[in-house]
Each structure stands twice: as structure tokens, then as C-alpha cells.
Amino acid sequence: MNDPNGLVFADGVYHLFYQYHPDGLTWGPMHWGHATSRDLLHWDEQPIALYPDDLGMIFSGSIVIDHDNTSGLGHNGKTAWVAIFTHHDPLKEKAGGNVHQYQSIAYSLDDGVSWTKYAGNPVLPNPGIKDFRDPKVFWHDDTRRWVMSLAAGDRILFYSSPDLKNWALESEFDGFDIATGNVVECPDLVVLDFEGRKRGVLIVSLVTDAPNGGSGTRYVVGDFDGYRFVAEHDDVRWLDHGPDNYAGVTFHNSGDQLLLIGWMSNWAYAQAVPTAPWRSAMTLPRELRLVMMDGKAVLSQSVPSVFDGQTSLDENWPSDLTAVWREAGGTLNLCLKAENQPSFELTLSNDIGDRMVIGFDAMEQHYYIDRRNAGQNSFSPDFPIRAAAPRVGVGNGTDIKLYFDKGSVELFADNGTTTMTCLNFPRADYTSVELQSFVLPVNGRLTSAPL
Numbered sequence: 001m002n003d004p005n006g007l008v009f010a011d012g013v014y015h016l017f018y019q020y021h022p023d024g025l026t027w028g029p030m031h032w033g034h035a036t037s038r039d040l041l042h043w044d045e046q047p048i049a050l051y052p053d054d055l056g057m058i059f060s061g062s063i064v065i066d067h068d069n070t071s072g073l074g075h076n077g078k079t080a081w082v083a084i085f086t087h088h089d090p091l092k093e094k095a096g097g098n099v100h101q102y103q104s105i106a107y108s109l110d111d112g113v114s115w116t117k118y119a120g121n122p123v124l125p126n127p128g129i130k131d132f133r134d135p136k137v138f139w140h141d142d143t144r145r146w147v148m149s150l151a152a153g154d155r156i157l158f159y160s161s162p163d164l165k166n167w168a169l170e171s172e173f174d175g176f177d178i179a180t181g182n183v184v185e186c187p188d189l190v191v192l193d194f195e196g197r198k199r200g201v202l203i204v205s206l207v208t209d210a211p212n213g214g215s216g217t218r219y220v221v222g223d224f225d226g227y228r229f230v231a232e233h234d235d236v237r238w239l240d241h242g243p244d245n246y247a248g249v250t251f252h253n254s255g256d257q258l259l260l261i262g263w264m265s266n267w268a269y270a271q272a273v274p275t276a277p278w279r280s281a282m283t284l285p286r287e288l289r290l291v292m293m294d295g296k297a298v299l300s301q302s303v304p305s306v307f308d309g310q311t312s313l314d315e316n317w318p319s320d321l322t323a324v325w326r327e328a329g330g331t332l333n334l335c336l337k338a339e340n341q342p343s344f345e346l347t348l349s350n351d352i353g354d355r356m357v358i359g360f361d362a363m364e365q366h367y368y369i370d371r372r373n374a375g376q377n378s379f380s381p382d383f384p385i386r387a388a389a390p391r392v393g394v395g396n397g398t399d400i401k402l403y404f405d406k407g408s409v410e411l412f413a414d415n416g417t418t419t420m421t422c423l424n425f426p427r428a429d430y431t432s433v434e435l436q437s438f439v440l441p442v443n444g445r446l447t448s449a450p451l
């Protein structure tokens with residue numbers, strides 16, 4: 001599997017659709033898989049929602065609930081859920097000509113269980129743009145129309161529609177300044193109230209050139225008036241500085257809760273990671289909000305409290321973290337808080353020499369995750385890395401939350417303004433956890449002080 005698709009919340013249930021190749025461990029003819037959850041922690045697999053057809057494979061897209069029946073697809077008092085997705089025609093792609101991706105819709109009258117493709121597909125034909133995909137649609141209240149963000153090569157196009165069937169181009173946003181050959185994917189424009197006015201946050205994934213290699217996700221804060229997006233800053237902002245958070249999008253219909261799930265992998269090695277009989281997982285869900293940091297409106301992310309574990313460590317860090325780790329079976333979350341911003345290093349290890357290191361470097365003012373010796377990594381030269389993330393702003397102390405699962409860690413630092421998601425494949429479970437803290441540098445050198 002890869003990207004999350006059509007995230008939607010309805011009647012107490014979170015629905016996660018996703019890019020799915022049911023017949024193999026590598027990318028192939030894409031379907032939409034489907035899973036549901038009431039608490040975001042426990043998930044039930046559901047039947048496949050969308051299958052490839054004559055128009056092509058089913059690439060990424062979104063779902064909206066058409067409460068007002070603008071599409072006319074609601075029937076007999078049943079509200080239509082409408083999926084807006086990209087059809088990708090591999091035969092047309094082979095033939096050349098750049099028109100092999102176009103946008104189509106399907107609808108469900110039973111809350112996402114079964115789906116019917118719309119007879120008039122595609123609803124948005126390809127105007128001759130090679131990469132033309134991943135429609136994310138929301139209802140724009142002020143203009144009372146649907147708005148679609150769509151990835152088109154190195155830019156995002158915005159379309160509007162009264163009925164989800166007829167789409168008109170409104171504008172484009174090309175302020176990403178990316179290298180030739182790189183493309184944007186999976187856009188998501190979110191409009192939210194912040195400090196007395198509405199802001200738009202445009203989330204977008206880039207296939208290459210992420211700060212720690214391969215693919216990654218950025219965001220831009222700005223204004224959106226229903227027609228045009230205008231950025232309010234030029235600096236490049238990454239949603240996550242780890243190597244493994246891609247194609248993230250937010251839930252539709254989740255009220256004030258703005259909730260994002262990403263795909264926990266990277267196209268640089270996604271097809272080679274050593275797992276079987278499955279491949280790939282999603283990140284933890286993240287609640288997004290804007291906060292002010294050094295005079296800038298920046299994104300802050302946190303994981304819903306249902307994932308909170310038992311272990312919170314402040315400056316009185318226990319000497320026997322290993323016991324805590326073993327008790328939790330290696331899947332736990334830790335909170336580290338320090339007022340005086342010491343550098344620290346947390347090392348997970350096992351008896352056969354695998355070491356995964358997570359730290360904060362006070363000199364560099366950055367967080368890092370080092371998986372160069374964390375177990376299996378020969379499957380790709382892009383995997384063994386020390387990933388680093390600069391702090392977004394310097395607060396009064398450090399606060400770090402770490403969520404460990406088998407084979408992954410997710411870090412949220414400084415009120416969630418810096419995050420890192422990182423896979424690792426130890427050859428055996430980690431059995432030891434050590435925390436080292438360092439006093440601040442004297443003469444430019446860090447001296448270590450074991451706890």
C-alpha cells in the first residue's frame with residue numbers, strides 16, 4: 001500500500017481508504033483499500049472500495065459527503081459520499097502524449113461500503129499535462145462551491161464546481177521553486193481560523209529532494225479567498241523532517257479536529273523495505289493547528305491522546321529506562337522535558353549490535369535520528385542515514401514526545417513544531433534503552449555526563 005486516500009469521518013467512524021495493490025508486495029495496478037476505526041488506534045479492514053477499470057488504475061484522491069445533494073447522486077433519502085480520484089491509464093501512458101491521467105468520481109449510498117463509478121467519467125479530462133493527479137476536494141463555505149486542489153507537474157491547480165461533476169479552473173500556485181524533473185503530488189488545501197482571520201494551509205508532497213533524501217511533504221501558509229492561494233512566506237517549511245512521512249492528507253467532515261495521516265515510507269526505497277507478507281504502514285494520525293513561533297504562523301502537530309502511554313519523564317529521568325521499555329514491549333511513548341535545553345541522546349540497542357539513536361544537539365539546535373546501524377539497511381543505499389531536523393524556533397526549554405512502534409519512531413518536539421518520522425528494521429527487538437544527557441558545551445566541546 002501507499003498513500004492514504006479519501007479520509008473521512010462520519011457517525012463516529014474514521015474511514016481510511018488507501019492506495020492498494022492486493023496481488024503483490026510492490027506497487028502495481030492500484031485499487032482503493034478501505035479500513036475503519038472508532039478511536040484511530042484499532043482498525044478493521046473492509047472490502048476493497050474501488051477496482052481498476054477500462055479508464056485505468058485508481059490513483060489517489062479524496063471523499064466528500066454531499067450533504068446537500070449538490071451532485072444529484074443522493075437517492076431515496078440516502079446521502080451520497082462522492083470519491084474524486086485520478087484514473088491513470090497505463091496503456092495511454094505507454095503510447096505517450098501526456099493525457100493518461102484524468103479525474104473521475106464514484107459514489108456510495110451506504111456510507112462507503114460499496115461504490116458505483118459515475119457513468120459520465122472522467123469529470124475532468126486531461127488538458128495535456130503529464131502529471132495531473134491527486135484531487136483533494138472540500139466545500140468552500142464563503143463561495144458555496146466545491147474547491148479542488150490538483151497536482152500538475154511543478155504546481156498546484158485550483159478548480160471549483162457547483163456539483164462535483166463540472167469543474168472550472170480558477171488559478172494556479174507555483175511557488176515551490178523545485179528542481180526540474182521533481183513533481184508535486186497529493187495536495188491538500190485546508191482553510192482554518194487563526195488569530196481572527198482565515199488562513200489557508202497548503203500541504204504538498206514532493207517526489208524528491210526532501211531534506212533527508214527522497215520524498216517528503218511541505219506546507220505553505222497563506223490566504224485563500226475561494227479562487228486563489230497567496231503565500232505569506234518564502235521560507236521552505238517541511239511538515240516532517242524525518243525520511244518517512246509522505247502523501248499525508250487531512251480528514252473530511254471531522255469538524256474542528258484537523259487530522260492528518262501520512263504514508264510512513266519514502267519512494268526512494270518503499271518497494272524494497274524488508275517486511276513480509278505486508279509492505280508499508282501509515283503514520284500515526286496527527287492533529288494540526290497553527291501556532292505563533294517567533295512571529296510566524298507555523299504548524300504544530302500532536303497525536304490524539306488515545307495514543308498516550310504511561311511513561312512521562314522529566315528531568316528526573318529514571319536510571320533504568322530499559323525496565324520501562326521492556327515492560328511496554330517496545331511499543332510506547334515517552335515524553336522528555338528539560339528546562340535548560342541540554343543535548344541528549346537516547347540509544348536503543350540489542351545484543352547483536354543494532355543501535356538506533358535519537359537526540360537533540362544543543363550546539364546545532366537540531367534534533368536527529370541516526371539509523372545507520374539500526375539493523376537491516378542493505379536493501380537501499382538511501383536507507384542508512386542520520387536524519388536531522390532544525391528547530392523551528394527556540395523556546396524556553398525542550399519538550400519531546402516520542403512514539404515507538406515495532407520498526408518506527410515518530411518524534412514531536414517544541415510543541416509539535418518540529419516532527420520526524422523514521423522507520424528502522426532491527427534484526428532483533430531492542431532490549432536496552434539508555435539516555436545520556438550532556439552538559440552545555442565548554443570551549444565548543446560537549447562533555448558527557450552519564451545520569
Ligand code: FRU
Nearest residue numbers: 003019030059060133185247
Ligand atoms: C504518491 C503517488 C500519487 C499517485 C499514487 C499512485 O505517492 O505517486 O501521486 O496518485 O501515489 O499510487
